[in-house]
Amino acid sequence: MTAADFLGSAGFDPVLLDQYGPSLLRGLRTTLALVAISVPLGFALALPLAFVRVEGGPLLRAAATGFTGFFRGTPLLAQLFLLYYGAAQFHGALQAAGVWWMFRDAFWCAILTFTLNTASYQAEILRGAAQAIPAGQIEAGRALGFGQFGIYRAIVGPQALILALRPLGNELILMIKASSLASVVTVVDLMGASKRAFSGSLDFEVYLWAALIYLALVEIVRRIWNALERRMTRHLRTA
Amino acid sequence: MRLALGVSRRALCATLLALIAASLAPPSLQAKEWTTIRIGTEGAYPPFNFVDSNQQLQGFDIDIAKAICDEEKVTCEFVAQDWDGLIPALLAGKYDAIFASMSITEERKNAIAFSNKYYQSPALFVADKKNAALVPTPQAMAGKTIGAQSATVSAKYLDGVFAPAGAEIKLYATQDEANLDLASGRVDAVLADKVVMLPWLEKSPDGRCCQMIGADVNDPKYFGEGIGAGLRKDDPDLKALIDKGIADIRANGAYAKINAKYFPFSLY
Amino acid sequence: MSEALASLAYGPDGWGDELLSGLWLTVRLALTALPFGLGIGLGVALLKDSRSWTGRLFGEAYTTVFRGLPELLTIFIVYFGAPRLLSASVAWTERLTGREPSGFAAAVDGFTAGVVALALVFGAFSSEVFLGAIRGVPGSQREAAESLGLSRFATFRLVILPQVWRLALPGLTNNWLVMLKDTSLVSVIALAELMRQSDVAARATHEPFLFYLVACLLYLGLSGLSTAGALWLERRAGRSFASAARQG
Numbered sequence: 001m002t003a004a005d006f007l008g009s010a011g012f013d014p015v016l017l018d019q020y021g022p023s024l025l026r027g028l029r030t031t032l033a034l035v036a037i038s039v040p041l042g043f044a045l046a047l048p049l050a051f052v053r054v055e056g057g058p059l060l061r062a063a064a065t066g067f068t069g070f071f072r073g074t075p076l077l078a079q080l081f082l083l084y085y086g087a088a089q090f091h092g093a094l095q096a097a098g099v100w101w102m103f104r105d106a107f108w109c110a111i112l113t114f115t116l117n118t119a120s121y122q123a124e125i126l127r128g129a130a131q132a133i134p135a136g137q138i139e140a141g142r143a144l145g146f147g148q149f150g151i152y153r154a155i156v157g158p159q160a161l162i163l164a165l166r167p168l169g170n171e172l173i174l175m176i177k178a179s180s181l182a183s184v185v186t187v188v189d190l191m192g193a194s195k196r197a198f199s200g201s202l203d204f205e206v207y208l209w210a211a212l213i214y215l216a217l218v219e220i221v222r223r224i225w226n227a228l229e230r231r232m233t234r235h236l237r238t239a
Numbered sequence: 240m241r242l243a244l245g246v247s248r249r250a251l252c253a254t255l256l257a258l259i260a261a262s263l264a265p266p267s268l269q270a271k272e273w274t275t276i277r278i279g280t281e282g283a284y285p286p287f288n289f290v291d292s293n294q295q296l297q298g299f300d301i302d303i304a305k306a307i308c309d310e311e312k313v314t315c316e317f318v319a320q321d322w323d324g325l326i327p328a329l330l331a332g333k334y335d336a337i338f339a340s341m342s343i344t345e346e347r348k349n350a351i352a353f354s355n356k357y358y359q360s361p362a363l364f365v366a367d368k369k370n371a372a373l374v375p376t377p378q379a380m381a382g383k384t385i386g387a388q389s390a391t392v393s394a395k396y397l398d399g400v401f402a403p404a405g406a407e408i409k410l411y412a413t414q415d416e417a418n419l420d421l422a423s424g425r426v427d428a429v430l431a432d433k434v435v436m437l438p439w440l441e442k443s444p445d446g447r448c449c450q451m452i453g454a455d456v457n458d459p460k461y462f463g464e465g466i467g468a469g470l471r472k473d474d475p476d477l478k479a480l481i482d483k484g485i486a487d488i489r490a491n492g493a494y495a496k497i498n499a500k501y502f503p504f505s506l507y
Numbered sequence: 508m509s510e511a512l513a514s515l516a517y518g519p520d521g522w523g524d525e526l527l528s529g530l531w532l533t534v535r536l537a538l539t540a541l542p543f544g545l546g547i548g549l550g551v552a553l554l555k556d557s558r559s560w561t562g563r564l565f566g567e568a569y570t571t572v573f574r575g576l577p578e579l580l581t582i583f584i585v586y587f588g589a590p591r592l593l594s595a596s597v598a599w600t601e602r603l604t605g606r607e608p609s610g611f612a613a614a615v616d617g618f619t620a621g622v623v624a625l626a627l628v629f630g631a632f633s634s635e636v637f638l639g640a641i642r643g644v645p646g647s648q649r650e651a652a653e654s655l656g657l658s659r660f661a662t663f664r665l666v667i668l669p670q671v672w673r674l675a676l677p678g679l680t681n682n683w684l685v686m687l688k689d690t691s692l693v694s695v696i697a698l699a700e701l702m703r704q705s706d707v708a709a710r711a712t713h714e715p716f717l718f719y720l721v722a723c724l725l726y727l728g729l730s731g732l733s734t735a736g737a738l739w740l741e742r743r744a745g746r747s748f749a750s751a752a753r754q755g
Contacts, residue, residue: 073730074723075691077702082723085709086716088423104425180577186409191579199323199390202350207584211576218575290707294525321697331590415710
C-alpha cells in the first residue's frame with residue numbers, strides 16, 4: 001500500500017493529493033530551510049547579546065536591552081513587514097550599501113527577520129540561565145585565577161547551556177510555527193504552498209493536510225530534542 | 240507519558256477526520272426573498288475597489304453594485320475581505336455576492352456561480368523601463384521573476400504557461416504589493432489587468448519606473464469570459480436579480496455614467 | 508518628513524484615528540479572548556490532572572494540537588472551517604432527530620473567529636501553566652484537607668485554587684504577552700485591527716516603513732503597559748507571602 005493509498009483510505013481526496021501533494025512537500029522543504037538557517041544564526045547572535053546583557057558596560061547593556069526588547073515586544077508579522085516592505089522604500093540606499101540582494105529576496109529577508117527575532121528570545125533564555133548559576137562558583141573561579149572569558153567558557157557556559165536546553169527547544173518549536181509567516185511576503189513555504197493549493201482547489205482539506213504536517217514536524221522535533229536533552233544531562237542523573 | 244502521547248495522536252486523527260466529514264456534507268437548498276444583499280469585495284484594487292482616506296469603499300465595482308441594488312430596490316451592505324478568501328467566505332455564508340473584479344473562469348465555476356459579465360479587460364505585462372526590450376514570451380522570461388496577485392487569472396496563467404518554461408512566479412496578497420515590488424526591483428515584471436496597470440503607470444509616483452511590454456494577454460483558456468459577480472450555486476434567484484440589474488443599468492444609462500467616471504473608453 | 512508626520516495626524520486627512528481604532532480593536536480582541544482562554548486553560552489542566560483515562564487523553568490531545576499548529580493556520584481553520592462545522596452539525600442534528608432541514612447556514616464573523624482562535628491557543632499554552640501550578644501546591648496540603656474531611660472538590664476549590672492563581676501568574680503574563688502579539692495575525696482574515704490598519708495606511712500613503720514602525724511602537728507600548736500591570740498583580744497576589752517568601 002502506498003502512502004497515497006493510505007491517505008486516500010483515511011478519507012483524504014486522492015485526486016487533490018496527487019495534484020497538490022508534491023507542492024506541499026516542496027513547501028515543507030522551504031519551511032525546514034527557513035528554520036534550519038535562522039535558528040542557528042540566531043543562536044550565534046544570542047551568545048554575544050546575552051553576554052553583553054550580563055557583563056557589558058551601561059551603554060552596551062542598554063543597547064542590547066533595547067534590541068531584545070524591541071524584537072520580543074512587537075509581533076513578528078510587523079517586523080517582517082517592516083523589513084520587507086519598509087526596506088523597499090530605501091532600496092536606493094540599500095543598493096548603494098551593497099546589501100540590497102538580501103532585502104530583494106523574500107526568502108533572505110525572512111531569514112534576516114527570523115534570525116533577529118529568535119536571537120532576542122534566545123539571548124533572554126541564555127541570560128536567565130547564566131544568571132541562575134550561583135555567584136559563589138564565579139567567585140571560586142576568580143579565586144582560582146580564571147579570567148572573565150575563562151569563567152564563561154569553563155564554568156558558567158556549560159551549566160547555563162544545560163539549564164537553557166529545554167527553553168531553547170521550546171524556542172525551536174515556536175520558530176517552526178512562526179516560519180509560516182514567511183508566506184505573507186511571497187515565500188512559498190508549507191503555509192504558502194497550502195494557501196496556493198487552497199486558492200486553486202477551494203478545498204478546505206488542504207489546510208488540514210498542512211495542519212497534520214506541522215503537527216508531525218513539531219512532534220518529531222520535540223522527541224528528538226527530548227532525547228538530546230536526556231543524553232546531555234546523563235551525568236546529572238546519578239540518584 | 241509515552242502511552243498518553245501515542246493514543247492522543249489517534250484522538251487527534253479522529254477529530255480531524257470528523258472535521259473533514261463535516262466539511263464535505265452537502266449544503267442545503269432554500270428559496271429566499273432578497274431584500275438585503277451582502278456584498279463582499281476586496282478594497283485593495285484601485286480603481287475598481289479601494290478604501291478612500293475616509294475609510295469608505297469606493298471604485299467601479301462598488302458603484303456598479305450600488306447601481307444594481309438601486310435599480311432592483313434592494314439594500315446593499317458591503318463587507319471587505321482579502322482576495323484569497325473571497326470565494327471561501329462567500330461559500331461560508333459571510334456575504335451573498337462578490338463584486339471584486341473577478342473573472343468568470345471554468346475553474347471557479349466548479350465552486351461558485353457567476354452573474355453575466357459586467358465588464359471585460361485583457362491583462363498586460365509591465366516591466367522596469369531598463370527591461371523595455373524584454374519580450375514576454377515563456378522562453379524569453381525563463382529565469383526571470385514575474386509577480387502577480389495570488390488566486391487571480393493572471394497568477395493561474397503564469398503558473399500554467401510561464402512557470403513550466405522556467406520563470407519564477409511570486410504571488411502577492413494584493414495588487415498594490417506586487418506593484419511595490421516591481422518598483423523596487425524585486426520582480427522583473429508583473430502581469431495584471433490592463434485597466435488597473437494603465438492608471439498605475441500614468442498616475443502613481445511608483446509607476447514612473449515602468450512601462451508595458453508586449454501585447455494584450457487574453458488567452459481564453461485562462462482569462463475566461465469577462466468579469467462577473469460571484470454567487471453561491473444555490474441562489475439562482477439572486478443570479479436572476481443581478482443579471483436583470485446589469486441589463487437594466489446597461490439600458491438606462493447608469494452604467495455608461497459610471498464607466499465615464501473612471502475610464503475614457505468603454506469597459507463592457 | 509513633515510509630510511510623513513502629517514499622515515499620522517488625527518482626523519480625515521491623517522491616519523492617526525484609523526490607527527487608534529485599530530489599536531482599540533486589538534485590545535478588545537485580546538481582552539475578549541482572555542477569559543475564554545483562561546477557562547479553557549484551567550479546564551484542560553484539570554482534565555490532564557484527572558484520574559479519568561479519557562480525560563487525560565483529551566487534555567493531552569488538545570494541548571498537542573493547539574500548541575503544535577502555527578497560529579496562522581489555526582486562524583484560517585477556525586475562520587473558514589468553523590462555519591461549515593457548525594452548519595454541518597446543525598444539519599446532522601436535524602437529520603438525527605428527524606426534523607425538517609432548516610437550511611441553517613452559520614456565519615462566523617472575523618472578530619468571533621479571531622477570538623475563538625486566540626482563546627484556543629491561549630488555552631493550550633495556559634493549561635500547561637495551570638497544570639504546573641496545581642502540581643506546585645504541596646501534596647501534603649491535599650492530604651491535610653482530606654484528613655479534615657473535605658471532599659475532593661472542596662479541597663480543590665478552597666485549598667488548591669486560591670494558591671494556583673499566585674503560582675500561575677508569571678506564566679499567564681507571558682502567555683498574555685504572546686497573545687497580544689498574536690492578535691496581529693488576525694489581520695489576515697480582514698479584521699481592521701492595528702496591523703491591518705497600518706497595512707492599509709502604508710499602502711495608501713506609500714510610507715510602509717513609517718507605518719510599520721509606528722505599529723511596532725504601539726505594540727511595544729501595549730506590551731510595556733501589560734508588563735507593568737502584571738508586576739502590580741504579582742505583588743498583590745504575593746502580598747500574604749511577602750515576609751516569608753521574599754527572604755528566599
